[in-house]
Amino acid sequence: MSAKELHIDLGALSQNLRAVRKEIAPSRHMFVVKSEAYGQGLERVVEVADAEGIEWFGAFDLDTALRTRAIAKPSARIFAWAVYSDEEIDRALAADIDLGVGSLGLLERTISRAEATGHTARVHLKVDTGLRRDGIHPDEWAEAADRARRAQSAGTVQIAGVWSHIAEASDHEDDLAREEFIAAVTELGEPGAIRHLAASAAAFARPEFRFDMARVGAFGYGIRSAGGPADDQLGVRPVATLFAPITHIVEDAVTIGVGSLDGLDSRLSGKLEIDTPAGPRVARRIEHAQTIVDAWPGATIGDSIAVLGGQARLSATDAAELIDTVGEEILLRISPAIPRVYKR
Numbered sequence: 541m542s543a544k545e546l547h548i549d550l551g552a553l554s555q556n557l558r559a560v561r562k563e564i565a566p567s568r569h570m571f572v573v574k575s576e577a578y579g580q581g582l583e584r585v586v587e588v589a590d591a592e593g594i595e596w597f598g599a600f601d602l603d604t605a606l607r608t609r610a611i612a613k614p615s616a617r618i619f620a621w622a623v624y625s626d627e628e629i630d631r632a633l634a635a636d637i638d639l640g641v642g643s644l645g646l647l648e649r650t651i652s653r654a655e656a657t658g659h660t661a662r663v664h665l666k667v668d669t670g671l672r673r674d675g676i677h678p679d680e681w682a683e684a685a686d687r688a689r690r691a692q693s694a695g696t697v698q699i700a701g702v703w704s705h706i707a708e709a710s711d712h713e714d715d716l717a718r719e720e721f722i723a724a725v726t727e728l729g730e731p732g733a734i735r736h737l738a739a740s741a742a743a744f745a746r747p748e749f750r751f752d753m754a755r756v757g758a759f760g761y762g763i764r765s766a767g768g769p770a771d772d773q774l775g776v777r778p779v780a781t782l783f784a785p786i787t788h789i790v791e792d793a794v795t796i797g798v799g800s801l802d803g804l805d806s807r808l809s810g811k812l813e814i815d816t817p818a819g820p821r822v823a824r825r826i827e828h829a830q831t832i833v834d835a836w837p838g839a840t841i842g843d844s845i846a847v848l849g850g851q852a853r854l855s856a857t858d859a860a861e862l863i864d865t866v867g868e869e870i871l872l873r874i875s876p877a878i879p880r881v882y883k884r
């Protein structure tokens with residue numbers, strides 16, 4: 541009997557990374573891995589990206605940054621933007637991690653930890669351009685810029701970058717954010733600081749958002765935006781596919797051994813379609829540990845079925861669109877207990 545597995549197509553990952561690079565050149569690509577490479581398993585993904593020549597990794601937290609550091613080539617730059625405590629800052633500095641700094645308080649703390657440990661902290665100052673989640677408020681930007689420049693003169697800080705994050709929900713709001721970003725860059729007046737603003741959607745759709753570097757995660761994994769351009773327009777394809785075995789067959793229904801407790805979203809009941817040799821079939825009901833699908837001739841217990849993803853009828857984003865969410869949510873819910881199986 542085959543098993544539940546999340547297949548990760550490393551060839552598709554490589555091709556996607558090349559497609560991203562080509563699309564956004566001459567801007568650089570920071571490949572975002574967030575926490576667990578969007579559920580695809582950090583280590584192998586970083587290994588492949590490193591071999592593809594990725595020079596910048598975007599790691600959400602310290603743990604991910606350190607795991608990435610252990611795999612990527614020594615010259616790789618690793619950017620982490622959720623490093624807050626003194627102890628974390630010390631460990632990040634020791635591992636040569638670039639730090640995203642989104643408040644004056646964190647800037648002060650980073651400077652004092654750099655002084656205390658004798659490191660030069662490479663900081664990327666984050667300006668809040670409207671999301672009001674995290675980032676230095678425009679009213680405090682001049683003060684932060686001044687503080688960072690003084691620390692830079694003293695050798696404790698290198699202002700490596702200036703950045704912000706945009707919603708990518710409406711062009712108008714993004715345009716306003718971009719104007720605020722440009723104002724902050726001008727105020728900072730550090731021509732050597734790498735400017736990075738866009739994530740996947742804006743980096744592809746709006747060249748004026750690319751600046752020196754774009755932080756692209758989703759499209760690297762072939763996760764297109766819900767309601768956005770199709771895979772072939774983007775030149776990427778989904779890397780992950782969820783497979784599960786047929787466990788039971790009755791006259792009119794086939795049971796597949798994967799369910800909501802494995803992370804398959806039960807809101808897809810009655811909506812998810814899978815491909816079979818006899819044509820598409822609807823998943824009538826997603827239960828805790830299994831999914832009941834309309835039967836098809838020739839179904840055999842133990843057959844491995846592509847439920848969702850690149851090799852399935854519906855990609856994560858296709859499924860997401862049926863229940864008004866995004867592909868990332870569909871993929872990130874898939875239980876970490878399901879083995880990731882890597883294919884070339």
Ligand SMILES: *Cc1c(COP(=O)(O)O)cnc(C)c1O
Nearest residue numbers: 572705739740755756757758759
């Ligand atoms: C997740 C994230 C990205 C990447 O976004 P994608 O849409 O996956 O490309 C970039 N920057 C920040 C700060 C993020 O949190």
